[in-house]
Amino acid sequence: xxxxxxxxxxxxxxxxxxxxxxxxxxxxxxxxxxxxxxxxxxxxxxxxxxxxxxxxxxxxxxxxxxxxxxxxxxxxxxxxxxxxxxxxxxxxxxxxxxxxxxxxxxxxxxxxxxxxxxxxxxxxxxxxxxxxxxxxxxxxxxxxxxxxxxxxxxxxxxxxxxxxxxxxxxxxxxxxxxxxxxxxxxxxxxxxxxxxxxxxxxxxxxxxxxxxxxxxxxxxxxxxxxxxxxxxxxxxxxxxxxxxxxxxx
Ligand SMILES: [Fe+2]
Ligand SMILES: [Fe+2]
Numbered sequence: 001x002x003x004x005x006x007x008x009x010x011x012x013x014x015x016x017x018x019x020x021x022x023x024x025x026x027x028x029x030x031x032x033x034x035x036x037x038x039x040x041x042x043x044x045x046x047x048x049x050x051x052x053x054x055x056x057x058x059x060x061x062x063x064x065x066x067x068x069x070x071x072x073x074x075x076x077x078x079x080x081x082x083x084x085x086x087x088x089x090x091x092x093x094x095x096x097x098x099x100x101x102x103x104x105x106x107x108x109x110x111x112x113x114x115x116x117x118x119x120x121x122x123x124x125x126x127x128x129x130x131x132x133x134x135x136x137x138x139x140x141x142x143x144x145x146x147x148x149x150x151x152x153x154x155x156x157x158x159x160x161x162x163x164x165x166x167x168x169x170x171x172x173x174x175x176x177x178x179x180x181x182x183x184x185x186x187x188x189x190x191x192x193x194x195x196x197x198x199x200x201x202x203x204x205x206x207x208x209x210x211x212x213x214x215x216x217x218x219x220x221x222x223x224x225x226x227x228x229x230x231x232x233x234x235x236x237x238x239x240x241x242x243x244x245x246x247x248x249x
Pocket of ligand 2: 083
């Protein structure tokens with residue numbers, strides 16, 4: 001009998017082999033595999049052979065410094081962040097305020113290093129304890145505003161979206177609801193400016209260095225002294241998950 005491995009089985013075998021090379025057993029969280037496997041079925045645990053489970057920094061990942069900064073997350077966990085750097089530079093060139101430059105720099109960190117779906121909401125939550133309220137608000141709502149044109153600032157529905165989601169794509173009801181709410185909010189234009197700078201920040205030929213924004217981050221991002229993730233903010237655990245995504249508990 002010929003047994004052909006499916007892509008998932010191959011990936012699991014490779015994962016298993018890798019896990020065997022590690023000192024500790026790695027078990028992926030349900031969210032990493034859900035869809036590729038049925039989340040109602042328990043995730044099979046690789047035979048532990050007496051090994052302990054992963055409870056810290058995964059040795060397959062670049063090690064984070066003991067007291068990581070936002071810049072360290074860019075270096076070791078978000079990459080390549082060229083889209084973010086380009087949009088921040090565009091904002092800066094257009095004379096936008098430093099708050100908006102920072103907002104552009106971090107608007108898609110959830111895609112870059114955490115979870116894609118609802119990325120604007122996730123990023124806002126990650127950032128909320130550390131940035132001006134207007135910045136996290138604007139990042140939360142860029143998620144919805146991106147789907148709606150605003151001719152007053154020359155923002156058209158992105159061609160990229162038509163390509164990615166199909167010409168007839170309609171945003172979910174909650175996106176439309178949040179768009180309508182944001183449209184009438186005093187910080188609407190801050191969020192809209194993220195979208196404007198977002199639109200033109202996909203040039204593969206433009207390389208921007210992270211160091212260009214060290215000072216902006218220094219002034220606009222409240223770096224916790226314990227290190228980002230080791231502090232006690234309401235989103236610190238999310239940063240720790242980005243740092244140690246395979247932690248068993
Ligand atoms: Fe985005
Ligand atoms: Fe973006």
